[in-house]
Amino acid sequence: MRHAVILAGGAGTRLWPLSRRARPKQLLRLFDGQSPLELTCQRLHGLFSPENTWIVTLAAHRAPVAAAAPWLPRENLIGEPVGRDTANAIGLAAHLLLRRDPDATMAVFTADHLIRPPDRFAAAVLTALEAAERFPESLVTFGVRPRSPHTGYGYVRRGEELGGGVYRVAQFREKPSREVAEEYVRSGEYYWNSGMFVWRAATILAEIERLLPENARRLAELAALWPPPPGHSDLAQQYAALPRISIDYGVMEKTPHALVVEMDCEWLDLGSWLAVAQTRPADAAGNVALAPRALVVDGHNNVIVAESDHLLVVLGAHDLVVVHSDDATLICHRDQVERLKDLAAQRQAAFGDQFE
Amino acid sequence: MRHAVILAGGAGTRLWPLSRRARPKQLLRLFDGQSPLELTCQRLHGLFSPENTWIVTLAAHRAPVAAAAPWLPRENLIGEPVGRDTANAIGLAAHLLLRRDPDATMAVFTADHLIRPPDRFAAAVLTALEAAERFPESLVTFGVRPRSPHTGYGYVRRGEELGGGVYRVAQFREKPSREVAEEYVRSGEYYWNSGMFVWRAATILAEIERLLPENARRLAELAALWPPPPGHSDLAQQYAALPRISIDYGVMEKTPHALVVEMDCEWLDLGSWLAVAQTRPADAAGNVALAPRALVVDGHNNVIVAESDHLLVVLGAHDLVVVHSDDATLICHRDQVERLKDLAAQRQAAFGDQFE
Numbered sequence: 111m112r113h114a115v116i117l118a119g120g121a122g123t124r125l126w127p128l129s130r131r132a133r134p135k136q137l138l139r140l141f142d143g144q145s146p147l148e149l150t151c152q153r154l155h156g157l158f159s160p161e162n163t164w165i166v167t168l169a170a171h172r173a174p175v176a177a178a179a180p181w182l183p184r185e186n187l188i189g190e191p192v193g194r195d196t197a198n199a200i201g202l203a204a205h206l207l208l209r210r211d212p213d214a215t216m217a218v219f220t221a222d223h224l225i226r227p228p229d230r231f232a233a234a235v236l237t238a239l240e241a242a243e244r245f246p247e248s249l250v251t252f253g254v255r256p257r258s259p260h261t262g263y264g265y266v267r268r269g270e271e272l273g274g275g276v277y278r279v280a281q282f283r284e285k286p287s288r289e290v291a292e293e294y295v296r297s298g299e300y301y302w303n304s305g306m307f308v309w310r311a312a313t314i315l316a317e318i319e320r321l322l323p324e325n326a327r328r329l330a331e332l333a334a335l336w337p338p339p340p341g342h343s344d345l346a347q348q349y350a351a352l353p354r355i356s357i358d359y360g361v362m363e364k365t366p367h368a369l370v371v372e373m374d375c376e377w378l379d380l381g382s383w384l385a386v387a388q389t390r391p392a393d394a395a396g397n398v399a400l401a402p403r404a405l406v407v408d409g410h411n412n413v414i415v416a417e418s419d420h421l422l423v424v425l426g427a428h429d430l431v432v433v434h435s436d437d438a439t440l441i442c443h444r445d446q447v448e449r450l451k452d453l454a455a456q457r458q459a460a461f462g463d464q465f466e
Numbered sequence: 467m468r469h470a471v472i473l474a475g476g477a478g479t480r481l482w483p484l485s486r487r488a489r490p491k492q493l494l495r496l497f498d499g500q501s502p503l504e505l506t507c508q509r510l511h512g513l514f515s516p517e518n519t520w521i522v523t524l525a526a527h528r529a530p531v532a533a534a535a536p537w538l539p540r541e542n543l544i545g546e547p548v549g550r551d552t553a554n555a556i557g558l559a560a561h562l563l564l565r566r567d568p569d570a571t572m573a574v575f576t577a578d579h580l581i582r583p584p585d586r587f588a589a590a591v592l593t594a595l596e597a598a599e600r601f602p603e604s605l606v607t608f609g610v611r612p613r614s615p616h617t618g619y620g621y622v623r624r625g626e627e628l629g630g631g632v633y634r635v636a637q638f639r640e641k642p643s644r645e646v647a648e649e650y651v652r653s654g655e656y657y658w659n660s661g662m663f664v665w666r667a668a669t670i671l672a673e674i675e676r677l678l679p680e681n682a683r684r685l686a687e688l689a690a691l692w693p694p695p696p697g698h699s700d701l702a703q704q705y706a707a708l709p710r711i712s713i714d715y716g717v718m719e720k721t722p723h724a725l726v727v728e729m730d731c732e733w734l735d736l737g738s739w740l741a742v743a744q745t746r747p748a749d750a751a752g753n754v755a756l757a758p759r760a761l762v763v764d765g766h767n768n769v770i771v772a773e774s775d776h777l778l779v780v781l782g783a784h785d786l787v788v789v790h791s792d793d794a795t796l797i798c799h800r801d802q803v804e805r806l807k808d809l810a811a812q813r814q815a816a817f818g819d820q821f822e
Contacts, residue, residue, distance in 0.1 A: 432795075
């Protein structure tokens, strides 16, 4: 059967102060009152049954994630004690799927991307599912047709076409320079590497075993213990001992069985406040408000964010990102948002863990 | 006897969002946890007895003002139904003082200025009290020795010295240009016009009667009604009918009896957030924080204000005034703070009276 596995393990320090340790970015209700996780579930509705939908998240986030997906069977919510990157989250989920369904086909989605429109998304997912079933040894990735020469994404180059819009992967590429990205887009052969995949559960486990044998051994031990009995205190330690590695770096870039299916969608990784701002139209002065109450007077190119009714007023100031939360407010120049991930250390030095 | 009258009627739209209709700037506890009104009362402590201290404020502010000055006899708290500028507040207070003490000498102070140090302030007040008693027809103003060619203050030029640091007023001057202000300071003959005065209560009433006869007639009628009996619904209307005029423009600039006493103090009219910022030392990058929790990373010349423990973080942004209150936050370029007083109309158009 076909299963969906949603990776919802992100920490999201780059969306501070709304995103916190206890409330990662995939749970922020910034999109017409809905969170990225809720929007992800909606996109998958109709493609996968609730019984065959799984979410991997941090154990600390189980409760808010369960609240965001109340239809999800409890046993399909996999709580990692600590995050050890995508290869391990995917490997554990593959073990648990296989235990229930030895013939499982497994589609992996991220919880913090915005993807539109839903019908083109669904078409690409169906194509990839069929490819994984037709070529049972294959590892299928989604390549998003690039809208711009984005230098913040990785790229994947397509090779030989296998028919029906399915291609062999010729090469994965790290984040490129501007010039190289422009060349990629011009060529028509490159896609944005989306971090979404389809494969048979048995196939990805076999490739993890071949390419990441230590991870595979430890994951098999952990899966045998799953679900961890209450009070099983060694589990976090065992989980933390998994070598941290991403599925892209650990498997996809090394396997000879990678295929790519084109996804012709708007696709946005909510990796910064500027990315979040792209989800809303700007006013004539370039200001974007994701806040119930915002007032900009003689200011341009500001991004204003709040979940609550708190009023944010910008007067005669430009190029700022202003984000209000209940106990903290950020005022950041828009060219400096990348530095937000480094701010945690300074906050902690000054205020301990209170604002993390 | 000697009486102090504190004018605490300010609205303070220029200190929004902390200052509101219901909580004017003289009540903001921004100075080591104390408000300008509390600091004003402390400066006067020892110079005037509680029984001879009076506060004029808006009736709507009676409760918070009483809470800030719990030692004040209730009957010394004069609540104006609406503000009609200083000539009327002073005239009403003079009537009420005279009724209790026909020989009253009356010193008038503002509640929203910071003045240091207290001993030099006290010395000037004593000099002015003695001058008003020695020259019973005189209207004594305090002239603050200028620390800079400030273009936001009015000036007063001293004339003939009457002895003991008391001078006739040669001329009042409106806010000058930069060049003119520099000339004033160079001359050594000009003081900042402080808005603080000393006179006999009978004398100021006589001058109001001579120079502002309509105000005088209406004030006499109002004083005869005072204190207004509960439910006296016409009072607000009668009070609102007083022609609005300041004591400076209506009396001081026209009387031939004005004297000036030098006050050699640091003196700051808390008329804007930049003025408030001058009460605190800046860090090496020019940032000033009047907030329990503020963090500036790679930013300079910012002013950060909060009364609560809310954390304000400025990252890579400069020359901003950031002011947080429970339900609204302002982010304003420091060159634009003067426009804050015009912002109320735009707020009201968007949000009604909720944030006023």
